Amino acid sequence: MEVTGKCYCGALEYKVSGEPLFRGQCHCRECQYMTGGHPLSVMGMPSSNFEYTKGKAASFTRSDIPNPVTRDFCSNCGTHTLTNLPAMAAVLLKVGTMDDPSLYGKPDMAIFTCDAQEFHIIPEGIPAFEKMPPTG
């Protein structure tokens, strides 16, 4: 699969190829800032196949929480494009920035439901984890 996307103003464009590693919806408190309140929908893709084809992303990493992630965004319009997850050699695309968000289909799992709000909806029949899914 080849996925292309861009930020809201179009200053940033990206493309990535490969099979999605996972499709998740994250309910964590940090993601709620990115979405405006709802869970964040992300599609994990292999970071080795990812490139910005236009523009240069700004990035931000919090220094006041354990194991912070680095999030890329457009310095012109503020749209968050992705989260870098070097431990998994993945980039987590923000589904709303994909040219065809329908490629996301449905989430495989919901994570960080410990922070879920009453107005968050978890689709029937998908695994939901209080934090990350157990490894191994």
Ligand SMILES: [Zn+2]
């Ligand atoms: Zn932009």
Ligand SMILES: [Zn+2]
């Ligand atoms: Zn999150």
